[in-house]
Amino acid sequence: MRKKYLIILCVFLLTLLLVTVTSANWTYTVKRGDTLYRVARRVGVSLSQLRSWNGLWTDHLRVGQRLTIPSQSTGAAGRGGSRAGVDRYLLARLVHAEAEAEPYSGKVAVAAVILNRVENPKFPNTLAGVVYQPLAFESVANGRIYTNPNSDSIKAAGDAINGWDPTGGALFFWNPSKPVSRWIWSRRIITRIGKHVFGL
Structure with a gap:
């Protein structure tokens, strides 16, 4: 028995x-x-x-x-995990592709949004899962993510991994001067940094 x-x-x-x-x-x-x-x-x-x-x-x-x-x-932290193992280079590539012309704090903010998504149950729980989520980022769709990041983007990714979040927890960012989905405007705006708006 x-x-x-x-x-x-x-x-x-x-x-x-x-x-x-x-x-x-x-x-x-x-x-x-x-x-x-x-x-x-x-x-x-x-x-x-x-x-x-x-x-x-x-x-x-x-x-x-x-x-x-x-x-x-993928080397990315999941929900509740440490950010120490996050693929800094992949994060830097997305930052560079999405925010190359933004001020440094705007680059960190974009990286922080990505990491906030990894930790939010409404999104994939890995960095690669968030980055390559279908229709999530224009730079993935147009291939710009495959360009090498500059040193500012790499440093910004590192600062976000180390905990700096200039957005206060945002899950979305967009440039209001570019054509975007109507749906994105239903998000509550938290802050604006450079040309990007950040929201929940």
């Missing part, structure tokens, strides 16, 4: 562990022009890891195919 309870307990704990691990993953949808190598590089995992997690035997991808991305491999 005791052995039966021990087996049931082990099965329960193993199931709980698997549910926890799989719920931390996110999904990437393949777009035209994507290769397995580019996707792996974009999301910060190795090619072999991406193949393994998705049961792929070849590098052939189809547009619309959904790939599972293991969040613990």
Whole structure:
């Protein structure tokens, strides 16, 4: 009888562990022009890891195919975790692409918004998950995120990782002088830094 309870307990704990691990993953949808190598590089995992997690035997991808991305491999902090392991370079690339012409505090603010999203349950819980969330950032859609960041963007990413948040907890930013979704104007504006507005 005791052995039966021990087996049931082990099965329960193993199931709980698997549910926890799989719920931390996110999904990437393949777009035209994507290769397995580019996707792996974009999301910060190795090619072999991406193949393994998705049961792929070849590098052939189809547009619309959904790939599972293991969040613990991205080097980003999840909810409740430390920011020490955050991929500073990926964050700096997004900062550079979205806020290159902004003042330094505006660059830090953009980085802080990204990190605030990682820690908010309404968004993916990894840096790569937030950055590559479909339709989230224009610079990802137009490829500008793949440009090398300048030293200010790298420093700004580091300052945000270390806790500086000039926005006071914002989850969104946008440039009101550019065409944006009507929906974004339903967000409560917290502050304005440079040309960007920051809101909840």
